[in-house]
Amino acid sequence: MNYQRRRFLQILLVGGSTVAVSACVGGSGDGNPLNNPPAPNLNPAPDLGDAPADILAMELPLSPGPLMSIGPLENSGVDGILIPPEFEIRRVAVSGLTSSTAIPLPSLGLINYPWHIFPDGGAVFDLDDGGWIYVSNSEITPAGGVGVLRFNRDGEITDSYPILRNTRQNCAGGPTPWQTWLSCEEVPDGRVYECDPLGTPDTARELPALGIFNHEAVAVDLTTKTLYLTEDSGSGRLYRFRSGGMTVSINGKPGLDMDNGILEVLEIEGFEAGAYQQDLVEARTVKRVRWVPVQSPDRPQSQARSEIEIATGAGAPGTVFKGGEGIWIQELPEGQRPQVSGANNPLRAVVYFACKGDNRVYALDIDNDLIEVVFDNEQLIAPDTPFDDVDNITISPMGDVIVAEDGDAMRLMVMNPNGPSKILLQIPGGGSELTGPAFTGNGRFLYFSSQRGNAAGPGVPGLGITYELTIPERFRAG
Template sequence: MERRYFLRGAVIGTSTAAFGGSLWRGAAVAEPARPGVGPYGALRPADGHGMRLPSGFSSRVVARSRQRVGPTAYVWHDAPDGGACYADGTGWIYVSNAEVTPGGASAIRFSSSGAVTSAYRILSDTRQNCAGGATPWNTWLSCEEVSRGYVYETDPWGARAAVRRDAMGRFQHEAAAADPVRRTVYLTEDESDGCLYRFTPTTWGDLSAGRLQVLVAGSATSGSYRWADVPDPDGSPTATRQQVPGAKRFSGGEGCHYANDTVWFTTKGDNRVWQLNVARDTYELAYDDSLISGSAPLTGVDNVTSAASGDLFVAEDGGTMDICVITREGIVATFLRLDGQSASELTGPAFSPDGSRLYFSSQRGSGGSSSGGITYEVTGPFRR
């Protein structure tokens, strides 16, 4: 079972990176990002993997769906989606969801040199595991993108069994972003009239019990907001998004990322990147393609992460199969492009703990099937 939106007109190592510049700080309502010359320059011709990258960057394939991962015996899952990286001694681990049913999540362990040393399953027998998010206590929250879906807390090392976190609500989950300052987790909902939620556990570090709330605000694209309790997180018989009068609607919530008192999240139905200032209780647009004259560089906004520099990296579902950068100076530009894979989407961007490698997947590869997923690594001089 596969899902695609029809568009209008068509990691743990860096999760606390500080944002600077006019887009991220300063005025109460900042100017949304505009197209410009990115920090990495023009894209070169496609390499042997069909990937167009700036000068100084290179790519490699680390896994393919239904094939063994590197020298291991583990077979990579179909439809790779949301992902994150975790420090592992001198190496690291990349986890990836499977957006199929039955779904789940898998992990790849890398040595300090970047060599694949092992791969294994960390979650099984779930449904349409789309995005998710890393926690400060080094677990992976894998989210089911189905009606009344669950959040599962998993162990990237595969030593502990995954646990279903019912208190985090049952709805069409997309992504999660943990805020260690306010000790809460923000959650997006992939519905055309979806909401933005936060879950505050009774005890930080234990997601078995807590308080689920929904963001309440007006219909404008900027302003103040408040949080209201969701009376019945189970979402039956009344969906969670319908339980609180005045809950703000977002058109297809997708990626979600926390950094420096700001929650960044994307809505694919209207091709926007939002920023929620959780210290001032205000929200505004960080990017909106309808405000751009001519061809917009970023369409089909989906998963989002940040580099050590504070630049945002936004993956496309559709568009021209790009990962775009929104710089701390407020410029949006294409960072990479995959040729010949227009029936796919880019998913799971996450940086290695040292910030030198970017991992992501093409969910359906060149054939347009969930069995054709490809997971990549890009190495190069990322800004610090």
């Protein structure tokens, strides 16, 4: 379907939307999926007012960043990786080794922590001394966890160490505004762990209140004291945890209380209780959402949903998002927050999240409870080359939404919301996943990994390579 025809059909569909939903209240489970009384509403959802649905925005007012102006890719000379002109790339770690030259750890004096295998989700934390830290999950069982590369202000690696050990399938996660890392276990009874990038494995702690399910990634909106979480399952949901308030974090800084709060799942209006938006044109049209309490939040959610379906003959709460993957929040600066047609609040913060089961990227307007698909495989990146298995997401300081790809093509995409996107980088050959994309605070460096390496790279095939991409200054204006 061409772009103009898609826009015309969206206009027709918007007129058929129904009225706004009211704010919901939370609840907690006692093990019985049919007996869960409501709990206090700690952070009420925003009042959407009485704006008629037929004037809702056809699309959220989203804009791409400066990386949309990159040129065609060319060979970098490093492991066959293709990058735009003016960009530079280097290896910074190989499983069992570290440094861009792949020197064994003893030669560097970094003997305590060989770089882990199967590097996955990651983030960057800027330090007061001008350096920074890149954290990276290890997606293995049973000896998963999180490792760190520490850089000085000149970009030299000065240390490498673990901050979480002996967890399972640590896939993605997310950074917090108070400078800790939330690492997610991608197993049916998976948990989230909070880690201090400057700490040790002993300082990490488990966060069962964030739910028991196939965790993939998490993002934090401090303004509303809310965490958003994806579930990597064919029948997965999008969750939010509304914290009861603030507390002292594991690094001694003020952070959200992640032990006390309400866990909820998102329902798109018209697609409640286990329904799925099959039709792409409809999914691309802005819809209203509401949040409903998770049933039995202290139990594995796949089991709880199955029991609800058997007991009631109906679907369990929540719209289905197939194979939830990366998630990241973009908060727009004051003075640059456009009004959303049909909604009371300007666009302050957007949650972007990817679903590999249908190769879609969604945008959720937090303050107005609105959602739409902003990327799918009809928005071809190159002729006859659809994006395959969307995975991790990150957002640059300049506002570029970067989506990683698994599968055969293995690319990092610069997403253009509701329009044709571009390729930032490609590793030919396939057989791996691009994981852990994360920018430094100044936007100069982008870190990522090829989770299982590639034939052209160093080290033992299948163990993973972590890279650093340098972004030219002219693409860092924003």
